[in-house]
Amino acid sequence: MLLRPVGWVESPLVDPASAPKQGDEGAPEASVVLEAEFAEALDGVGEGDELILLTWLDRARRDVLRVHPRGDESRPEQGVFATRSPHRPNPIGLHRVEVVSIDGAKLVVRNLEAVDGTPVVDVKPVLSADAAER
Amino acid sequence: MLLRPVGWVESPLVDPASAPKQGDEGAPEASVVLEAEFAEALDGVGEGDELILLTWLDRARRDVLRVHPRGDESRPEQGVFATRSPHRPNPIGLHRVEVVSIDGAKLVVRNLEAVDGTPVVDVKPVLSADAAER
Numbered sequence: 001m002l003l004r005p006v007g008w009v010e011s012p013l014v015d016p017a018s019a020p021k022q023g024d025e026g027a028p029e030a031s032v033v034l035e036a037e038f039a040e041a042l043d044g045v046g047e048g049d050e051l052i053l054l055t056w057l058d059r060a061r062r063d064v065l066r067v068h069p070r071g072d073e074s075r076p077e078q079g080v081f082a083t084r085s086p087h088r089p090n091p092i093g094l095h096r097v098e099v100v101s102i103d104g105a106k107l108v109v110r111n112l113e114a115v116d117g118t119p120v121v122d123v124k125p126v127l128s129a130d131a132a133e134r
Numbered sequence: 135m136l137l138r139p140v141g142w143v144e145s146p147l148v149d150p151a152s153a154p155k156q157g158d159e160g161a162p163e164a165s166v167v168l169e170a171e172f173a174e175a176l177d178g179v180g181e182g183d184e185l186i187l188l189t190w191l192d193r194a195r196r197d198v199l200r201v202h203p204r205g206d207e208s209r210p211e212q213g214v215f216a217t218r219s220p221h222r223p224n225p226i227g228l229h230r231v232e233v234v235s236i237d238g239a240k241l242v243v244r245n246l247e248a249v250d251g252t253p254v255v256d257v258k259p260v261l262s263a264d265a266a267e268r
Binding site: 001002003004005006021022024025038040041042043044045051052054056058065066069070077078079080081082083084088089090092094119121122123124125127131134 | 135136137138139140155156158159172174175176177178179185186188190192199200203204211212213214215216217218222223224226228253255256257258259261265268
């Protein structure tokens with residue numbers, strides 16, 4: 001179960017501690033730059049689409065099972081699977097973003113809180129609630 | 135970027151070819167059985183909660199970049215990043231499920247279309263649309 005990066009985040013965000021906790025909490029516009037060999041896998045993705053990006057949170061800890069939600073020590077500790085903490089046994093980030101523009105293997109997106117240099121491991125469309133439209 | 139299973143799917147579904155394409159398209163009740171060492175990470179997850187499970191689709195192909203959406207050859211091929219095909223460079227499955235019950239390290243869930251024996255790599259809560267409730 002070995003992941004390989006399919007691309008990388010380019011973002012003005014560089015410090016995980018000061019980045020927004022979620023993409024809809026004030027993240028700046030950012031880019032996803034895919035490795036050239038994977039550009040073909042974007043065929044069918046268009047401007048305005050909503051996507052789910054999966055990233056590898058390479059600065060996270062993997063040995064943490066309990067955290068204060070959102071790092072707020074006034075809240076009681078919970079298991080990491082009840083939170084979106086980056087610290088978890090497999091530190092995969094899940095980000096719902098909107099495509100602003102596409103140029104070859106580069107996607108400009110809204111609502112991405114991952115920091116600059118974060119490896120991207122998968123890109124998926126957000127599914128329509130109507131199965132007939134999938 | 136090495137994933138380790140945190141648990142496994144137990145399901146009456148055994149054949150990927152005949153399993154529903156998405157969990158809300160007729161999946162039977164199924165279970166997620168976590169390794170005992172990770173049970174603590176579930177603290178705070180409750181019955182009725184909506185979760186996102188990430189799985190490792192161990193029977194998928196990793197060398198496929200274009201597919202007919204939903205395996206329907208009447209539809210033109212698209213890039214795998216525009217589809218939810220299991221075949222993709224990093225075959226991570228994303229499943230939105232509802233918790234029916236919890237017993238220790240075992241979660242019974244609705245709307246899981248992954249087949250029996252699929253490794254589970256992460257469990258995340260579905261976020262409230264209201265950031266103040268996260």
